[in-house]
Amino acid sequence: MHLNDRSQILLKTLVERYIADGQPVGSKALSQFSGLDVSSATIRNVMADLEHLGLVASPHTSAGRIPTAQGYRLFVDTLLAVQPLEQIQISPKHALPNDNPQHSILAASQLLSQLTQFAGVVMTPKRSELHLKQIEFLPLGDKRVLLILVTNDGDVQNRIVQTERHFAPNELINAANFLNEHCAGKTLSNLLGWLQSDVIRVKQDLTSLMNAAVAVSSNLNSEHMVIAGEHQLLGLHDFSGDMQRMRQLFELFEQKTALLQLLEQGHHAEGVQIYIGGESGLAPLDECSVITAPYQVNGEVVGTLGVIGPTRMAYERVIPIVDITAKLLSSALSN
Incomplete structure (x- = not known):
């Protein structure tokens, strides 16, 4: 969409003022902040043209105008000046921990939220070759057992398992010893094949515990x-x-599946991706913007991170924050 210079300046000013104040922007404010030497009548005419193009809208409660999702898109694509790195509040103190991948990923999501005051999301890498390091069972009573599963990368997962019968503490110890003897160091695919073999038949009483361990492993393996x-x-x-x-937005966060599919698009893209309003294809995000960037491990893209906030966000600041955080996470995971 081609706009003349005057229309571009007025649209840019309107978007910037609305992002800053959250109030519909009138002709007086546009004249004051745009730096243009034009009359209020001229500004109103330009605003009418922009509204006709679907770039701005007039709330019924005000004579001022606000940007539409299409207006934000044009602003982001052609009028936005991203803040220089030195103006972004990220310093060496924000370096992510590199002692454990899960710690790095959690810290990245928290950093995104802290710096933007929005929701920070990180899609974790697929773990197709997950290796098991140790399995433990602890009795909880009422036919419930706490399953503790440790992977070779140091991740620890706890799950409560409902069993078909009561297991004595010594039985759980024997079950854990048996599994650790036969399963430690195996990948998930190895473990699944082993459970389907004749070996498992010598330990029929432990089948429910072993199946529970496999179920948890499967969950760990999924994105x-x-x-x-x-x-x-x-x-x-x-x-x-x-x-x-x-409520719809928090249901989206809870279910995660649809949001994962959106982040997966960023996994296959280059650089920062921006979804404004309905561009996400998810109804709960119609009034939101999602900014994502892929992150890498040793040069290979393994996941996506991003920020979810209102369409009225400071794009010039949030975009580089997402980009830099992706680079920080890539560095932490690669190290």
Whole structure:
């Protein structure tokens, strides 16, 4: 869409003022902040043209105008000046921990939320060759057992398993010893094949425990995500009057499947991706923007991270934050 210079300046000014103040922008403010020497009548005519093009809208409660999703898109694609790195509040103190991949991923999601005051999300890498290091069972009573599973990368997962019968503590110890003897160091595919073989038949009483261990391993192997700072969205003026939308948004965070599919698109793209409003294809995000970037391990893209916030966000600041955090996480995981 081609706009003349005057229309571009006025649209850029309107978007910037609305992002800063959250209030519809009128002709007086546009004249004051645009730096153009034009009359209010001329500004109103330009605003009418922009509204006709679908770039701005007039709330019925105000004579001012606000940007539409299409207006934000044009602003981001052609008018936005991204802040220089030195102006972004990321310093060496924000270096992510590199002692454990799960720690790095969690820290990245928290950093995104902390710096933007929005929700930070990280799609974790697929772990197709997950190796098991240790399995333990602890009795909880009422036919319940706590399963503790440790992987070779140091990740620890706990699950409560409902068993068909009561297991004495010594039985659980024997079961753990048996599994650790036969399964430690095996990949998930090796473990699944082993459980289907004749070896398992000598330990029929332990079948339910072993199947539970495999189920947890399968969950570890599947793609999932870490989300931090969802509560930040509750305090935003943009969402405060629409609790139905907030419920839909938090259901999206809870179920994760649809959100994972959106992040998966960024996994196969180069650089930062920006989804404004309905561009995400997810109804709960119609009033949101999602900014994502892929991250790498030793030069190979393994996942995507990003920020979810209202369409009225400071794109010039959030975009480089997402980009830099992806580089920080890549460095932590590669080290």
